Amino acid sequence: MKQPKIVILTGAGISAESGLATFRDNNGLWEDHQIEDVATPQAFLRDPELVYRFYNARRAQLQRADVQPNAAHKSIAELQQRLGDNVTIITQNVDNLHERGGSHNVLHMHGTLLSYRCLSSHQQVYYTAPYDSNTRCHCCDPGSKVRPDIVWFGETPKYMQTIMTALSQADMFIAIGTSGQVYPAAGFVEIARDSNVHSVEINLQSAANKDLFDETWQGPASETVPAFFNTFLKTLS
């Protein structure tokens, strides 16, 4: 039997059970700032040290021992092991829990916490330590300043061409733990529909665009995602 091509999109909901805090206090603020006001190119121009500090804190949290991939990340890795390059994994998350769960070639459309981007060469470099305006890259001589390797509000997500091609050629599109509110990811289901790709939503709470999906599985990702893939893999054998 022909191996199906599967495109998986994951959002914050898949990492919610992995011990990551939201970085919002009771007022929904971080150090008296709206997170949306820290994650912009304008904020980086206005107050770079604030922006570095925010991402340094998030990077440090991600590396805490109690933050671990959960059963949902692992079951996606198992599917990828089984179907290889026929599985495309796209994530809106900036954590590395897919990789730690065993997945590879993950398309981090919003960038990653565990890297910096050189402001001169735009190279993305794996980097786990804190960094700020004194940090210099190793790709230029003399070294240049670096910025968080995060796609901020108002910037264009990465890998869009690869993603569009994968979506148009897929047999199935599965959105896991995404709100369906952040574009362009929220529009992927419409691209899938236009190419007659079967679409599945797996979510704790239904996405804003739930009516666009052919199939919906509701529940915590760590239970629902393995249950879905176990059922799906039986249809292949």
Ligand SMILES: [Zn+2]
């Ligand atoms: Zn450089």
